[in-house]
Amino acid sequence: MTIRERLSLLFTLLTAAILMIFAALVYYSAYQNRETEFYNRLKKEGITKANLYFTAKVEADILQKIYKNNRETINEVEVAIYDTDFNLHYHDALDIDLVKENQQMMDEVKKRHQIRFYQGRWQVIGMLFPVENKNYIIIAAAYDQYGYKKLDNLRNTILIIFVCSILFIYAAGRFFSKKALLPVSVIVNKVKKITASNLDLRLSNIQGKDELAELSSTFNEMLDRLEKSFDAQKQFVSNISHELRTPLASIITELELSKNRERSIAEYQEVIQNTLNDAQKLARLATSLLDFAKASYDLSEISFRETRLDEVLLDARHQVQRQNPTYLVDILYENEVENDDEISINGNEYLLKVAFANLIENACKFSDNQKCTVSISVQNQHIRLYFVDEGIGIADEELSQIFTPFFRGKNKKYTNGNGIGLSLTQKIVKLHNGEISVASTVGEGTTFKLSFSHL
Structure with a gap:
């Protein structure tokens, strides 16, 4: 079922329920008014006939003739008069006697002074009527043919109006829901045309500040992000291809040249060494790409636990110095750490070690003295790490691009690398809700600042 059909049906059902409640209240009110008005009429007719009988001294047979004559044309009120000892004084039509009065009915009237009830569809009222210090009981009954007919007409009218209203409301609901959802149809048709090959297409801006305008704007923002992501992915693949092709081409060339003619042992050793260097480049690139992929996982797929940053730093220093024994790495505490929580975060130890090792290795390999100084500062709720070197520095125009994958600045001529x-490192820091910034002066050195919130 489409949204349009659901909205139309829901709108119709809701309106139908409101109309039904309203119609029921109208009908119930009319029913109660008819009943009350007819009981009042019975009371007046009974009192009028009692006055004719007791006060005007009209003969009983005359009153009975009037009743019988009227009964042939209208639903005349049948009146009976008893004393409190259940002795009959007058009856309009004793031979008919629709009410069938009994002693229990008389006792109820004497007790309550007035009673009302139904005899089939006939309404009956019984009441005490005082005459010259003596009480009599008047029983009046009649069938409200005119009132019931009006109720039947009202019920039929309500049903007809209800059915017609529901049909009209459903049709109106279909029309207005179609009109209201027309922008959605436009969005759907536009979205169907957007594929991976034309991510530059955008939805037309919908005027206003309603949910559809917000949806259109949000979808366009998502397309912007997707387009940037696709472009970055293409660039990433292109860079990987280039980075892989260069060492592979070197390996193939070295092996082909050594194969074509006989060489000395020293020359073969040189070829093997060059091939080994290129293979190691490929291995480092593969490791970096694997780490980059791990850092790109969904947060739910990465295990986090309480991690001391100083311990991770020591492991990262050990890893870097094991691969490069000439590197010097000093770790300094700017202030005293009182407990583990102050120097711990909720993090992934492996990824943090990769990030710290990258910063330490960069600091050492771009410095003549091959030295990196790491300072640890605990302030309020934050842990700040400073990776400082006295190397060649980074040009101002390159600072904004150093976190771009595969970007290598002018300093690439000093040492090998792949730009990952x-x-x-930035991705890992952000993954841990941290911040990373850099300050550098050409010829003097570079400082990377990392900030994390501790436990």
């Missing part, structure tokens, strides 16, 4: 390390 800093972008991976």
Whole structure:
């Protein structure tokens, strides 16, 4: 069932329920008014006939003739008069006697002074009537043919209006829901045309500040992000292809040249060493790409636990110095740490070690003295790490691009690399809700600042 059909049906059912309640209240009110008005009429007719009998001294046979004559044309009120000892004084039509009065009925009237009830569809009223210090009981009954006919007409009118209203409301609901959802149809048709090959298409801006305008704007923002992501992915794949092709081409070339002619042992060793260096580049690139992929996982797929940052730093230093024994790495505490929580965060130890190792390795390999100083500062709710070197520095125009994957600045001529390390480090820091910034002066050195919220 489409949204349009659901809205139309829901609107119709809701309106039908309101109309039904309203119609029921109208009919019930009319029913109660008819009943009350007819009981009042019975009371007046009974009192009038009692006055004719007791006060005007009209003969009983005359009153009975009037009743019988009127009964042939209208639903005349049948009146009976008893004393309190259940002795009959007058009856309009004793041979008919629709009410069938009894002693229990008389006792009820004497007790309550007035009673009302139905005899089939006939309404009956019984009441005490005082005459010259003596009480009599008047029983009046009649069938409200005119009132019931009016109620039947009202009921039929309500049913007809109800059915016609429901049909009209459903048709109106279909029309207005179609009109209200027309922008959705436009959005759907536009979205169907958007594919991976034309992500530059955008939805037309819907005027106003309603939910559809917000949906259109949000969808366009999502397309912007997707387009950027696709472009970055294409660039990423292109860069990977380039990075892989260069060492592979070197390996193939070295092996083909050594195969074509006989060489000395020293030359073969040189070829093997060059091939080994290129293979190691490929291995480092593969490791970096794997780490980059891990840092791109959904948060639910990455395990986090309480992690001491100083311990991770020590592991990262050990890892870097094991691969590069000439690197010097100093770790300093700017203030005293009183408990583990102050130096701990909820993090992934492996990824943090990768990020710290990248920063330490970069600091050392771009410095003549191959030295990196790491300072740890605990302030309020934050842990701040400073990775400082006295290296060649980074040009101002390149600072904004150093976290771009595969970007390598002018300093690439000083050492080998693949341009993934800093972008991976930034991704890992952000994954841990941290912040990373850099300050650098060409010829003097570079400082990377990392900030995390501790436990």
